[in-house]
Amino acid sequence: MRKMLPTFLKPEALQGYIGMMDVIAQRHFEDSWQGKEEITVFPLAKGYTFWVACKVFLSMEDPAQISKFSQTFNDLASGIFSIPINLPGTPFRRGIKASEMVRKELMAIIKQRKIDLAQGNVAPNQDILSHMLLATNENGQFLNELNIADKVLGLLIGGYDxxxxxxTFIVRY
Ligand code: HEM
Known part of the structure; x- marks a missing residue:
């Protein structure tokens, strides 16, 4: 991960995301801020951040799919910051269940992407997922699918809150 991260997070790579982030920001403002008397920034910023992450990491485009994914992901994130008691009805249990669903969704995306890469339908450097699928370790081995799903999950968590x-603080101050 440490070797791979600078490839897509170095300043030159970040410059490439600016246009896309701007388009998403404009659509986000139109959909969720414009015409409102009052807004609560934190949940809206969550939606925006998640949308950008889904695009940069996974090239997800469909707002409906992203919105559904974000609801499950919110349960997962709440589970991380909860008392670790695995009983029915607890945020921890909901988080575990949500993590299984997120992994399942990620595995489906990974499988489809492998097909698209093999058929040349997507660019090898299209997003972080393609980078991960094509990266090899010191022994020339590719990462396995579950490992990639876990790494994408880690990045989504790391970049979310x-x-x-x-x-939110920028808007506040
Ligand atoms: C303002 C936003 C962010 C803040 C304040 C932040 C904060 C931090 C901090 C404090 C650490 C060090 C944790 C430690 O080792 O004790 C860290 C590590 C890390 N962050 Fe972030 N982060 C931000 C955004 C992101 C984003 C957007 C991503 C993913 C694209 C990300 C991915 C990572 C990863 C992978 C590590 C581990 C790096 C390593 O150990 O080599 N972070 N972050």
């Missing part, structure tokens, strides 16, 4: 909180 952090970036959302930063955006």
């Amino acid at each position: 952090t970036a959302t909180a930063s955006i």
